[in-house]
Amino acid sequence: MADTMRDTTHETPYAPPYATAPSPAADPGPDPLTIAGTAFSSRLIMGTGGAPSLEVLERSLLASGTQLTTVAMRRLDPTVQGSVLSVLDRHGIRVLPNTAGCFTAGEAVLTARLAREALGTDWVKLEVVADERTLLPDPVELLDAAETLVDDGFTVLPYTNDDPVLARRLEEVGCAAIMPLGSPIGSGLGIRNPHNFELIVERATVPVILDAGAGTASDASLAMELGCAAVMLASAVTRAQEPVLMAEAMRHAVAAGRLAHRAGRIPRRRFAHASSPAEGLAALDPERPAFG
């Protein structure tokens, strides 16, 4: 049976260094992600949707090293056991409520206000989508909601199209970060328009965070290499065959991409550029018998 042969070492709870996630208040290290004045050492923002169980979610969050994690606001169901909030609380992971499921600015603003009341945070990941099929942001409603929420004292992190103009408008109304989609939510199609990401990053003075579309580790690395300040993902981990392993992969991918971005990649060339010296080659006669 394949099941009995399976390597299950990762299914036991993680020992340190993953046992506790450092809280944002702890030393964020030499290269922090700073959103609205709050510093995080982790540049991976996790979602919590799609996990097969709270237990797998908890181990995935720990393996990811995340310090900021989204939740959705839904009708209270008295029959539900266990709470995602207690998981986040237990590990000092900051909660970031979203407005997923909202189609109008009005719905999103009310949902954000309910989240603020329920969770005691004025941070909100603002989502205002146009339709169920694409879950693409509705730019008009989004900008309207962002402006209202900023005026109401919220720290607004908008999920937006990969549109440099809309990104600029969102920043102008006071959003604390810009969260462009790489591709539709849950699609795993990666970053479909890296050029737009470069344009957004180039102009933005707030953190640009890849939101949606990451399917595997290389997608997260690419986002960071393009200059994103952080990566937000959920499905890529929670719906992976082994969520905890993928969470760890994403942790490394984000860190590696960040380092590569800071290091500065070499320019792309059409032809080879020898890495060994051209001088000092031995004079070897290919006609000699030793060459067989």
Next chain:
Amino acid sequence: MSTPSTDPSPAPNPGTGSLTVSLNGEPRELPGGTTLDALVAELTRAPSGVAAAVNEQVVPRGQWPATALGDGDRVEVLTAVQGG
């Protein structure tokens, strides 16, 4: 909903008759004078992480005991779930 500060309409007569509200989309019959905190307490004993809106207005927790529900009120009681 009747709160002294935000709603000028008269409160239902406490303790008399019954009223029907929509609680998270389901009709719910309540004794007259039922307050929002009593209704939320029927759903959960530990309302941390919970927020309530009546007729699309957020009601801060501190106002729940003083918020008497009226016939036809739309009550939404939300909490955080896995998402995003």
